[in-house]
Amino acid sequence: MSTLAGISFAMAAACVLLALPCLAAPGAARALARRFPRSAAAGWFLTALDIGWVIWIVKHAALGRFEHLRAPIYILAPVAVVLVAKYMDELLAPRALGGLLLLIPTPVLGMVRWSDSGLRLVVVVCCYLLVLAGMALVLGPYHFRKFTAWWIASDGRCRAGGAALLAAGAALAAVGLLA
Numbered sequence: 157m158s159t160l161a162g163i164s165f166a167m168a169a170a171c172v173l174l175a176l177p178c179l180a181a182p183g184a185a186r187a188l189a190r191r192f193p194r195s196a197a198a199g200w201f202l203t204a205l206d207i208g209w210v211i212w213i214v215k216h217a218a219l220g221r222f223e224h225l226r227a228p229i230y231i232l233a234p235v236a237v238v239l240v241a242k243y244m245d246e247l248l249a250p251r252a253l254g255g256l257l258l259l260i261p262t263p264v265l266g267m268v269r270w271s272d273s274g275l276r277l278v279v280v281v282c283c284y285l286l287v288l289a290g291m292a293l294v295l296g297p298y299h300f301r302k303f304t305a306w307w308i309a310s311d312g313r314c315r316a317g318g319a320a321l322l323a324a325g326a327a328l329a330a331v332g333l334l335a
Contacts, residue, residue, distance in 0.1 A: 171325030220319025254293025
């Protein structure tokens with residue numbers, strides 16, 4: 157299996173996992189989407205994940221003349237998680253989700269960069285859509301609430317969104333099969 161196929165299947169699985177609650181239990185998915193922006197636990201978890209990922213990047217990066225700052229960064233990371241969670245608690249979960257959406261495309265684009273297949277452009281476009289969504293969430297987390305308020309207004313819309321995600325997952329799985 158090629159790297160492009162593996163990434164396509166992973167992205168398809170993520171789409172399907174997000175779609176299933178919307179299709180199977182739209183009421184529960186709507187309630188979860190309503191609670192998510194103000195969820196302290198989700199905000200803390202996603203913030204810790206984001207900062208941990210950035211620390212991993214710093215660990216493997218060539219820092220050049222800033223190499224002497226590597227050790228303090230490891231020490232300050234847990235402090236940063238606590239400070240961010242304490243002082244940016246207003247809509248922290250969507251902001252941290254936006255940060256995660258900004259981090260995910262980097263390794264994906266690095267892995268599909270040298271693929272010979274033209275289908276890699278489907279994955280590239282998906283990655284750039286994730287970047288745009290991540291920027292929107294980091295800069296304006298209230299957009300998450302506005303979008304989800306429209307999306308979860310009824311069970312029908314929630315199911316339609318789930319069906320769209322399922323279709324995107326099927327398209328990504330087809331890319332994986334053809335790659």
